[in-house]
Amino acid sequence: MHYQTLDNGLRVVVIPRQNAPVVSVAVTYGVGSYSESPTNTGFAHLFEHLMFEGSENVAHGMFDKYCSEAGGDNNAYTTFDKTTYYMSLPAHQVELGLWLEADRMASFGVNEDALNVQKNVVVEEINQNVENSPYGTYSRVLSRLAFAPEAGYSWEVYGDPKHVAASTLQDVRSFFTNFYRPDNACLVVCGDVTPEAALPLVHKHFGIIPRGTLPLTQKPFHHDFRLGKRHQRVQDTIPTDSIFCSYHFDGYMTHEVYVADVLCSVISDGMSSRLYKTLAYEQQIASDVNAYVDDRRHTSLFTIYAVSNGAEHSCDAMYESMWQVLADVVQNGITERELTKAKNRIRTRIARTVQRASGIADEAAHQALFFNDPSRVFRLADDYAAITAEEIHQFAAKLFTVDNEVRVDFVPKELTA
């Protein structure tokens, strides 16, 4: 692996890999919905759409055409804390990928028409995935419930469609100037290419882009922005009750995230996991139960959800059973066998991720941007291996408390006659 920072502040990682004649080019910018103003939510995600709408040498509509002609695929995603653009190409087309990314980093530009079309597209995306989707509003409800209004996490990435529709070209220009700059980004090239071949191309295309001029600022996050002991009921067009319980813990800059991941695996991975065995298999009050780690830069959430196994099983009943499981972990910890099992599960996941150049590139960009150390990608398994059952026990005891809990019940909408 080769890692360096260019004079303009752009972090560059090249990871050669000879498994297949493909290359992945990923650019991650250190900006997501967390950096938005509360009156212009959803903007980071709208901006992600606009990045495909044209730059100095790539006219409107040409970005995808050039990529397709090279046999490539590309897409992008926005989270609370970052926005990633990724492209997979046949290896001999690596320079095209670099040129496309560099051109929009250097000279992104969008006109009023393209902005208006993309505002419509994004509003329809929100309609599709939030308004018209079962449980689609969950993330919106959770954000409001779990964080104080001044926290950048108190709205979800999609944001408010009204804010999206009201965005202006001026908003676009200042967001670009503030955040889309080499000193707030990381470029990863991973695949069938050597650093000797890739680096001169990186310098040629990205080296001339000027560093940002304004200071890069991050909104502060305080622990008291995290709200607990919260509970809300939401009516939705769903057939049976479902419950979501989230618990606050530290952001992904800390070791806690790894511990949380192992705990999550112990209680929710597979049919033999504690939650599934109790709620779905033995008591049969849930048809499905699972947990996931929603890791973010400043603070994270550990979320458990369960779907009722029929109208007679309520959110309250599922909540009670869920807490039987959690209380046991809090009181007695986990077994060595459970720990080994969770570590095997995580080893499998890591091995699958690094099978693909795009999987490595995505993870390396994250590690370079937030930890200034992309080589952590290849050490992830070691970080997990060192975790002990006692650590998990202590973490669970701190995590699973009612004061730290945000509970959202989804119940079927009452029919109006």
Added chain:
Amino acid sequence: MPTKPPLIPTPTTFSLPTHTEITLPNGMTLIAVEDTSQPLLTMSIVSQSGAAEDNIAGETNFMATLMNKGTASPKRTLDAQALAEEIDFTGGSLSVSCVFDSLSAHLSILSDFTATGLDLLTDVVQHPSFPPEEIDRVRQQTLVEIEQANSDAAYLSSIAFTQGMFRGEKYGHPVVGTLETVTNFQQADCQRAYLRSLQPDNLFIAAAGNFRAHDLAEQIQERIGKHQSSNGKKTQAPSRQVDKPQATNVVLVEKPDAAQTSLRMGFRTVNRAEEDFIPMQFLNTIFGGSFISRLNHNLREEKGYTYGIHSSIDARKHASVLTVSSHVGSDVVDSAVSEVLREIERLRTEPVTDDELETTRKYMIGSFALRTETPTQVVSLLSTLELYGLPKDYHSRYLAELAAMTKDRLFEVQQRRFSTESVVIAASGNVEHLRQKLRNFGAVSVVNTNGVTV
């Protein structure tokens, strides 16, 4: 900075990564791709008899879900939790799923645990016990799953689409079944579906990962060698063409409180083995099969009607369908349907442009490398050949045919294969609103969530 894209001409030939095909002594074929880069093994035992062969809607899927919920072999008996505990401990997964044309028992595991994984996979395939208490559990979970799916706009429009396209035919029921059929499944139904689907002649094995193919073949043979048909002859179900819809028609299904319309449109098209199949894939890429397709350009990038619109060819054994899917604003659903029909008509009447021909050729040839990046992807392409009885050199022929494609060849196919005369237009949303918006496109029928006309 250079002002022109640094595009390198794309080579027109790629070869699939090396793979091995071995016939086991019991007659089953093993397709294997070796890869030592990661300590992983993925393996599927695939049956060529899926939900299309259901006697009762949903029986194959129901039986498949139960296959890993208890086994009884001459050597050992495992209940559902013991089975789950064993596979979960390795960090791997073992599941059985089914679609219309096939059923697949799939193992994914760290290669350190190959022996454990093979023991479990072969037990599940040869000796499922279908315990009555597990049948009741799975039944209840499946019923909830169906009810949940029925609140999903896209699932509902797919139900309506299926009815418009296949009413009363092999593919005319949901793979998962209906609330009624699932309520009544018993152990005998599972056993019958099992004997039909999992008979040895129907099976082949596909594996990718960290192994030596011949060693793996031996390990498999040790465990599944006795699973062998008595006469050693393959008894393929006869291929049967499924009738086409006679005219363009609209099928609607109610989705309460819909904020948007989920739209699905499509028409019958060529089967995989037919000569027009590759040209049709080429044309579909231009029509709606890629991000720069005509449909996405028109409805998303120009009109902003939708977050995205996409088309694909769903090529099954007995019938193929070209399907367009999207979610559009409810107020513009009629305009969206008009635009899709207009794009179909444009393909029927006008040759594609030189630029479209070249861009699509480069994309389809170039992206082949991306479709074969991992050993699992390669083995999945090879499985498709086996499943549909396609020749072994299919992919090199595919690439050669793309390289030689001409506008004349495409136009000849366009004129024969694109038509607005028997398009199924399906939508979920407020039925009364949709009926007003879509009544001019064809006869309107309304179905419920079971696909029954109301």
